[in-house]
Amino acid sequence: MATFELYRRSTIGMCLTETLDEMVQNGTLSPELAIQVLVQFDKSMTEALESQVKSKVTIKGHLHTYRFCDNVWTFILQDALFKNEESQENVGRVKIVACDSKLLTQ
Amino acid sequence: MAISSMTSTVYVSVIEDVINKVRDEFVNNGGPGESVLSELQGIWEMKMVQAGVVTGPIERSTAPKQTSGAPAPTPPVHDLNVPYEGTEEYETPTAEILFPPTPLQTPIQTPLPGMGDNSMYNIPTGPTEYPAAQDGGGATDMKSGRPPSYMPPPSPWMQQRPPLSVDVNVAYVEGRDEGDRGNSQQPLTQDFFMMSSGKRKREDFPSQYHTSGYIPQQDGAGDPAPEVFEVEVSQGSNSIKGHDILTKANREIFPQVAGSYVRIPQLDGPIPDPYEDVLSTPNIYNYQGVVNEDYNIVNTPAPNDIQAGTPAVGIQNDVGDDDDDEPPLNENDDDDLDDVEQGEELNTQHLVLAQFDKVTRTKSKWKCTLKDGIMHINNKDILFNKANGEFDF
Numbered sequence: 001m002a003t004f005e006l007y008r009r010s011t012i013g014m015c016l017t018e019t020l021d022e023m024v025q026n027g028t029l030s031p032e033l034a035i036q037v038l039v040q041f042d043k044s045m046t047e048a049l050e051s052q053v054k055s056k057v058t059i060k061g062h063l064h065t066y067r068f069c070d071n072v073w074t075f076i077l078q079d080a081l082f083k084n085e086e087s088q089e090n091v092g093r094v095k096i097v098a099c100d101s102k103l104l105t106q
Numbered sequence: 107m108a109i110s111s112m113t114s115t116v117y118v119s120v121i122e123d124v125i126n127k128v129r130d131e132f133v134n135n136g137g138p139g140e141s142v143l144s145e146l147q148g149i150w151e152m153k154m155v156q157a158g159v160v161t162g163p164i165e166r167s168t169a170p171k172q173t174s175g176a177p178a179p180t181p182p183v184h185d186l187n188v189p190y191e192g193t194e195e196y197e198t199p200t201a202e203i204l205f206p207p208t209p210l211q212t213p214i215q216t217p218l219p220g221m222g223d224n225s226m227y228n229i230p231t232g233p234t235e236y237p238a239a240q241d242g243g244g245a246t247d248m249k250s251g252r253p254p255s256y257m258p259p260p261s262p263w264m265q266q267r268p269p270l271s272v273d274v275n276v277a278y279v280e281g282r283d284e285g286d287r288g289n290s291q292q293p294l295t296q297d298f299f300m301m302s303s304g305k306r307k308r309e310d311f312p313s314q315y316h317t318s319g320y321i322p323q324q325d326g327a328g329d330p331a332p333e334v335f336e337v338e339v340s341q342g343s344n345s346i347k348g349h350d351i352l353t354k355a356n357r358e359i360f361p362q363v364a365g366s367y368v369r370i371p372q373l374d375g376p377i378p379d380p381y382e383d384v385l386s387t388p389n390i391y392n393y394q395g396v397v398n399e400d401y402n403i404v405n406t407p408a409p410n411d412i413q414a415g416t417p418a419v420g421i422q423n424d425v426g427d428d429d430d431d432e433p434p435l436n437e438n439d440d441d442d443l444d445d446v447e448q449g450e451e452l453n454t455q456h457l458v459l460a461q462f463d464k465v466t467r468t469k470s471k472w473k474c475t476l477k478d479g480i481m482h483i484n485n486k487d488i489l490f491n492k493a494n495g496e497f498d499f
Contacts, residue, residue: 004461006459006461007459007480009457009459010457010459010480010482010487011154011157011159011480011482011487012117012120012121012154012159012480012487015150015153015154015157016124016150018153019146019149019150019153020146022149023142023145023146023149028138028142028145029138029142029146030138033128033131033132033137033138036128036131037124037128037146040124040127040128041120041124043127044120044123044124044127045120046478047123048116048119048120048123049116049478049479049480049489049491050478050491052115052116052119053112053116053478053489053490053491054491055112055488055489055490055491056490056491056492056493056494057479057481057488057490057492057493057494058493058494058495058496059458059493059494059495059496059497060495060496060497061495061497062497062498062499063472063497063498063499066472066499068465073462073465073474075472075474075495075497077497080456082481082483082488084488084490089483089484089486089488090484091456091483091484092456093455093456094455094456094457094458094483095455095456095457095458096457096458096460096476096495097457097458097459097460098458098459098460098461098462098465098474098476098479099460099461099462100461100462101461101462101463101477101478104461
């Protein structure tokens with residue numbers, strides 16, 4: 001089953017990638033095993049976001065750039081406002097990367 | 107940074123889920139074992155705490171001592187409250203690693219006997235190496251001061267030569283076969299002077315070289331009057347001026363010869379600091395400044411003390427350069443202008459990773475529905491299950 005490697009760019013994904021890189025360079029871990037861990041991370045992260053997270057967010061802003069390539073939307077917003085139930089955040093510039101959710105269910 | 111408890115909880119559960127799911131591969135089938143798995147988990151969690159996305163200490167729901175029959179000993183429990191101490195291998199590269207020390211410690215030969223003080227071009231020969239200048243046709247023409255490494259020590263015939271070192275004139279024959287340097291040095295000398303007189307008669311001089319043992323200078327005194335060399339532009343203006351500068355430089359460094367490496371004036375701009383952005387284009391507007399002030403700059407990044415003059419010149423020219431229409435090109439030119447490219451590098455800045463359900467557009471109004479996303483904005487991690495976006499283009 002294919003996974004979205006998208007979440008590897010998050011903080012948690014980067015921490016895992018760095019850790020695995022260190023261990024592979026160290027020789028503690030084989031590269032194949034590191035890749036297996038990353039794939040498992042993709043699955044676990046996706047599943048956790050589906051099941052454990054319940055919050056809703058609204059996003060408003062000025063669209064500076066949009067791109068759709070390889071079934072991936074990339075938006076760059078300026079002066080964006082992120083609102084959720086608890087709080088809101090103002091961001092001068094934010095990049096949104098979104099993969100097609102239908103690809104996972106195929 | 108305020109950490110949402112929900113975010114932290116979810117992250118911890120993800121970590122544990124991943125570790126549990128890969129435990130099988132680690133423990134069975136000849137994997138590295140439970141201890142490596144625990145180490146992986148420990149380091150991962152430590153980094154998360156350091157990144158500030160997880161609130162430590164982390165209480166483990168499953169004890170790491172579950173080995174389910176594996177013969178491995180009890181693995182050590184990582185104390186997450188202790189700062190992670192990296193091993194030697196992960197230290198950031200130092201300047202020494204990035205730029206191996208250039209082997210400039212070769213002894214500088216004393217001036218050849220019989221040269222006298224009017225041998226202003228007498229740059230000592232010897233097996234010195236200048237890695238930066240060894241690329242063919244390098245930016246500086248001061249290669250003339252850098253004898254090739256394979257050149258033999260001064261041979262006796264050089265003592266009888268007129269007060270002109272052949273090395274200086276190597277710059278003028280860059281286009282020629284490099285192998286000539288070690289062998290036929292006299293013709294190079296002659297090329298230099300023949301060029302200055304506007305004619306090239308290289309074929310005349312090799313014969314003289316072989317007969318008399320030295321080549322008489324035919325175009326006048328050895329003093330390089332600047333106007334003499336301005337006629338020739340075959341090698342570019344750099345070489346002529348460089349030669350001129352070299353003349354003065356030689357007078358200066360002549361007494362310093364013993365015990366230090368040869369310093370060659372740099373003509374292609376200031377030396378880039380190893381840790382700064384490299385000046386990819388030679389800052390030609392600094393040319394005059396560098397030439398006049400910094401004689402003793404070698405085009406290598408090793409010593410820091412000789413860069414004292416250059417940054418001041420660089421800054422001065424960057425701020426208010428009235429010599430030309432525009433200030434010299436530097437790395438500041440593209441700030442905030444090239445949004446697309448800069449966007450690619452903003453991975454550490456505000457970022458939202460999610461899946462999209464639908465993206466629509468009406469005129470300039472964009473709407474999208476996202477789901478299962480991780481947002482990293484304002485140094486916070488926020489997770490969402492659903493998101494609605496409205497953007498105007």
